[in-house]
Amino acid sequence: MEPKLQQIYSCPGTWEEIVISQLQFGPDIRTAIRELWMKNQAIAEQHKVTLTPMQFVEMFVEKNVTKT
Incomplete structure (x- = not known):
């Protein structure tokens, strides 16, 4: 996937770096997503439900991404 993304967007980097760049997220997005994941996991646990990575x-x- 990485070489194809590099070719499509004419930029170097890992697939994560390319996606972050193309979505114009800031450099702290990984930390923010990780914190949001942990917060939502705690909420799910309080409600005794499972939040899968795909659901998250x-x-x-x-x-944060789709535009309506």
């Missing part, structure tokens, strides 16, 4: 990603993208 879908929620994150819906709130």
Whole structure:
């Protein structure tokens, strides 16, 4: 995937760096996402439900990436 992203966007870096750059997120986004994951895991635990990584990603993208 990484070589294809590098080719498509004409930029070097890991796939994560390319995605972060293309979405114009700041350099602290990894920390912010990790903190949000932990916060949401705690909320899920309080409600005795499981929050899967995929569910978290879908929620994150819906709130922070998709444009309506």
